[in-house]
Amino acid sequence: MPSTRGLSADTIRALETIPGQYLILSPDLHIITASEQFLHSAGTTREAITGKYIFDAFPANPAASNADGVRNIAASLQEVIHTRKPHYMSVQRYDVPDAAHPGKFLMRYWNPSHTPVLDDDGELLYIIQKAVNVTEKVLIEAALAQSKAQELQTLAHVEALNYELAGSNAELKESREALLGLYLDLEHRVDERTHELAESKERYKSLIAFSPVPKKVLTGKNLVLETVNEAMLKLLGQNSDIVGKPILEIFPEFAGQPIVEACKHVYRTGKPFNSNEVYLNLSRDGYIQDCYLNISCRAIYEGSKIFGVLCTAIDVTEQVKSRLALQQSELRFRQALESGDMGAWSINIETMKLTVSDIGRKIFGFDPNGELTLDDNIAAMEPDYRQPLINNLNNAIEKHESSDVEYPITQLQTGERRWIRATGKLFFDSTGKAVEYSGMMSDVTERKLNDQRKNDFIGMASHELKTPLTSLNAYLQMLQAKAIKAEDAFTANALDKATNQVKKMTTLINGFLNVSRLESGKIYINHQRFDMAALVKEVEDEARVMVNTHRIIFAPVEETIVVADRDKIGQVINNFISNAVKYSPLSSTVHVACTAENGMACVSVRDAGFGISAEDQAKLFERYYRVESQQTQTIAGFGIGLYLCAEIIHRHDGKIWVDSEQGQGSTFYFSIPLAS
Structure with missing residues (x-):
């Protein structure tokens, strides 16, 4: 994939929809995207050319041997790359492939120009090729x-x-x-x-x-x-x-x-x-x-x-006007980064040299002009967070994964404890070789402190509520036994409903306590070796007793050995099944499966519910997030369950995700590594 460093998703969408004929190229001349008018003039589609080397996507027409447009445009691009300055060209003949007749070309004359877009250090981010179709002229x-x-x-x-x-x-x-x-x-x-x-x-x-x-x-x-x-x-x-x-x-x-x-x-x-x-x-x-x-x-x-x-x-x-607006947009984006105190960082994969922007240096308290190494950055972190961050970096390089981590540092100038959020992504050259791991960083200390205060309050309040609820449950059980003995059916039924409500409240309080423990690092993962097939069988036996409103089908599971916290993995599976029952029509079918593939044990729970929008899917595993819709208005919950599931799976070095389409039901998945 071509590098999109310096290009936000909003910027790419703006480039694709602006009026005019534009082609956006990476520094190694691979196509990042193109405007709709360019695609129309060239008779192609964005999918057909994105990611390709420009002269592979638009080769020379062998039948037009006297046309030198390919050579001239290549020379213009090289001049822009070397000089970092715009280059304007005279009209060039550059035929384009005829999508309707493979192997043939359409005659095209263009009035091209190439404009480089540079970062604050003068390095080339990408090239804007404006290619006005002047064939008719x-x-x-x-x-x-x-x-x-x-x-x-x-x-x-x-x-x-x-x-x-x-x-x-x-x-x-x-x-x-x-x-x-x-x-x-x-x-x-x-x-x-x-x-x-x-x-x-x-x-x-x-x-x-x-x-x-x-x-x-x-x-x-x-x-x-x-x-x-x-x-x-x-x-x-x-x-x-x-x-x-x-x-x-x-x-x-x-x-x-x-x-x-x-x-x-x-x-x-x-x-x-x-x-x-x-x-x-x-x-x-x-x-x-x-x-x-x-x-x-x-x-x-x-x-x-x-x-x-x-x-x-x-x-x-x-x-x-569109180009001027785009330039203004880029300027506003840079100003937003500066006003939002967001720093940029980059690691050269080959040399492991660390580059940090001025704002990033200010966040850490680094010398504004001094040389920096990755060890300098790691040394500023608290010891307990250093190895996980190194593991995260290694995973990103080896597995080509993006990252989003938070960790505390000691600010080198003030000595204060500050919390940093860093996001990162791996970038590749034209041969597919990883060359750069870079992203953004920001100081999230205030948010972390607020979260800690909230978690402390939730933990304290939940703990204090458990004692009276335990007493209330005991009194209800005594009254229920007395009503049954007196053969008072009405009172016994009312007390049974009250007991169920107390159980629901206890479940919610336990959920809040688990969130509080999780955020404070007090939740314990008890790794042990066990067979997922046996765990799924236990869950199946429990579901047959507890669920009588839906049909739950468990697919056969072969021996699947993992090293994990058996109780907490079972908690995740039960939460998936509970949600499937809660959010799907009565008497509908829920499918549960567990398979082993690519070194991972993967569990899936599929329902026939009303589905989840793409926007909600992106936030579904966030703390306290609930899907707000007409169908969920009458369904109780605080958005804790899936958040806890996600944290449990992440602490097992696993993945958790959902595949859903509105009106077509949902399938929830998690995967954890198989035992070696």
Whole structure:
């Protein structure tokens, strides 16, 4: 996969949806993503090109041996990589593969440019390739050039006739009748040629009129508008009444704008004018608008004399505004990182050299300018957290996993105990080799302190509530026995319901106590060797007795030996089954399975419930999180069970996840390592 360092998910989505034709490349020229308009122009899909080397996704057309677009674009990209500066190119022919006819290509002409995006240290994050599809423009200009060549050929023919006429004058002196006849014949032939020239002029006017590209012809030193097509009128927000008027009479707001002087310079000198993203104030829809146009101006000749200027304009306002908005977005993102006191860090996989941003150094209390090593970072941590963090780093490198860890440090400048949250991800080069492990860090001390205060309160309150609940349960059992002895069915039934409510309250309090113990590190994992098949059989026997509202099917389990806390793994399985029963229709079926694959024991519980949205799935195992919907309003719970399950599984170096689709039920999974 290409590196997306420096690109947030929001930034990638913005790049994919902005108007314009953009291709986003990693520093090693692999495609990160592309805009919708580019995909449309290139006749491809994002899935077909993402992750590929640019010249593998868009190879050279072997049938167009004279097209050098691939070589030129490669050279431009290398210049951007070496200079870290934007590079703008002239129009290039670069054919694209025809998705509808494999092996064939579609002719394309592009007006490309490459803009590097750098980090704070000047290192290249990615390259934005703007590739405007100008195929139609190039083909039209070629047709116009051919028409002009025909016109010049006609003029040469007329000059030849004039030469012929001059030669004939000597002979006409000898015979007046011959002179008159030749004169009449010549007059007729000149009329024909004049008619042909008029038709040629009409042809070029027709070519302009029917061109989809905005075009206009200005004549004379006052730049009178002689010809304009519908596309140009639409661009300018005008109608055909403006034909025959000087440009400054039509657009007084153009006075003082460079484009007017540029047209006059073309008219005076014949030198062409080309400029991209020319800023203009245009009066459209009744008010002045800021516009950006790609403008081309060419002199039009009548014989050897310039009689006008042909102007072509492409509206790129949306593309320019989108690029400026993207630049602002990137700036705001950087400012958000700085204002949010978030630091960046990076580890070179080959050298294990640690790089930390200024904010990251400030969080730890490191010297702002000193050299840092991974050992320096680990030394700042409290001893109990060092080895788990090293294990986490090794797992990320070996298993290509992302990380999200929290650990306490001693701030080197103040000596304070601070809590740090660090997220990380592994990045690869074009060959698939891991080259960098990097991410973000932030100081979460206040949140951890608040969590600790809350856990202390919950633990204390839960502990204090257990004593009166135990007494209340004893009194209820005594009253229930007395009611049964007195054969008071109503009282016995009421006391039975009250006892059930006390049991529910006890379960909730125990859950809160477990959370408190877990957060304070007092929950104990008793590792022992056992067979998952035997544990699942025990759970099956309990479920047959306890659950009579649903049909629970246990798939056969072969011997699966693990080293884990048997009671807590059983607690996780029971929680999965309890949730499946709680959140699925009465009399529906729940499937339980346990398999061994890839060195892991995997348990799954599948229900026929109402399913879970993708948004809720991402938060389902967070503490106190509950899915809020019409179906869950009447179902009791505090969002503790799945959080405890996740923590138990994580402390066994396992994984826990859910696969669900709304209306299609859910399957909850966990996996823990098999015994070696």
